[in-house]
Amino acid sequence: MISIRLILAACLFLVPVSASSEGFHGFDPATYDGLMLPPATLQAMAAEAAQHAPPKNGETLVFGFANLQRDISFGIKVEQSIERNAEAAGIELLIADNRLDGPTALANAESFARRQVDFCIEFQTDVNFGPAIMQHFNRKQIGVVAIDIPMPGAAYFGANNPRSGFMGGSYLAQAAKVRFGDRALAEGYFVVGELPQSGAIPAMRTEGQIAGFLASLSGFPPERIIRIDTKNTLQYSFQQMSNALGRIPQGAPILITAINDQSVSGMLRAVQQQGRGADALVVGKGADELETMVAEENFIASVAYFPERYGNYLIPLSLMRLAGHDVPPAVTVNHVMISPANICQFYPEYECQGEPSFDYVFPQEAFVEHLATLRDKPELAGYEQLIPDH
Structure with missing residues (x-):
């Protein structure tokens, strides 16, 4: 100490x-x-x-x-x-x-x-x-x-776990449709890095990521959603993602998000090490690995937590x-999406790069429906104050 x-x-x-x-x-x-x-x-x-x-x-x-x-x-x-x-x-x-x-x-x-x-x-x-x-x-x-x-x-x-998760998942899905077109739905794999040891509250973040993704990419097959345990670290996320890649066909779009930027960075490195970086699209959580986001073309955005x-x-x-x-x-926290295109608005030490490739729309109606499902979950009893009203 x-x-x-x-x-x-x-x-x-x-x-x-x-x-x-x-x-x-x-x-x-x-x-x-x-x-x-x-x-x-x-x-x-x-x-x-x-x-x-x-x-x-x-x-x-x-x-x-x-x-x-x-x-x-x-x-x-x-x-x-x-x-x-x-x-x-x-x-x-x-x-x-x-x-x-x-x-x-x-x-x-x-x-x-x-x-x-x-x-x-x-x-x-x-x-x-x-x-x-x-x-x-x-x-x-x-x-x-x-x-x-x-x-x-x-x-x-x-x-705000439900909202930040929903933001990240829906942003990734909308970006995937722009980057991969119909292949995002027809061939894509969605990989979510979780943190089971932290319990039901952070799980609202990863469940929100999945719900937001599905709200913006309706009909995505559940068998192509892969969950891995990240242990909240870059190294463990790298190992688990390396293993998960064996389940994803060569050339398929690999859509990645996780509990935090550290985990996302490890997952992206695993994809790159296997020579599949061009197939990947990544949205982080936390916006604390800004250097990585700016440097990596396929690390397209992160949900800001402003640590x-x-x-x-x-x-x-x-x-x-x-x-x-x-x-x-x-x-x-009041969360926002940060990308290379708007990073200078929140972190002036970085230059904004290029223009947004699409106009992100938060699926508010679907989010309200998602919140209703959370209130019915027995594992969240006693934590109602952590579920937003809208």
Whole structure:
């Protein structure tokens, strides 16, 4: 576990607790635009939180952040954004690496609880370890915000899984019709990289990908939909995709999407290694592997999650809860499609390349029908707040 000590001058004024989110220094999670708040605002939030829940060390608030994995692109960007916001707020930040592993995440939670952090931001992948992790925090009365994988009693921040999945799947299908014409339906294979270990909530993402794909490419045969386990890593996705290619005839269109950009990149590399890159069309998830998308002709788009903005939400949300305000049970990202043609609109450090090859249309009516099916699933009981209304 690595400790990063971030010390700034403490705020000199205190604000009493308000019952509404609008009263928390203008921060409302429901309408927030995701841009980083001014340091003075973050410091005022921290001062109010410290007044309501005095720091356990008697000096400054200490937050724990358990990262999903510290050496992958998405995790790096999330961590950096949390560091920026913690530093601006005057919070001491302790960082641990869950390394995509449930037992490691549990050990990190135990360490944070033993060190009596004031609050914890938890980013871990194994749904089965959530209750045990929360037991450690509950015993010490430590509040938690969970990223992407909900845990009992923690506030949720992360993906709008049904919508982001549906966007990616429908975009891929519409692009496939433009690229391959009638062959997309007649000969194509749709390969979806899943993450079973993370449970029913991220599964809404991959199920959304399939539902969105079928909504835009009606009549696609289910026997040509191949699901593989990605384990959330490039390497494992590469291995599983290499195996799956033996089931796909030479020359057939290979339409690929997955749980995240890392997995999609591994799957694409497997196709390329077997000399079949020209047959592939890829849509990612996360838009955190932008260099790969720009460099690879067949990596045509990714659903943006803006991990570099996560801390802009997470630190205010954590302070809001620590200050005694009601926090929404779920706060989700506003997703957009990013392609080489529009990348400069969201990431100015990249140049936009060419023109869109088609006009993407989100199948809203089909999406509403898909949401209705999710509400009837018994495995999603208790998670209704993570299913959007429309």
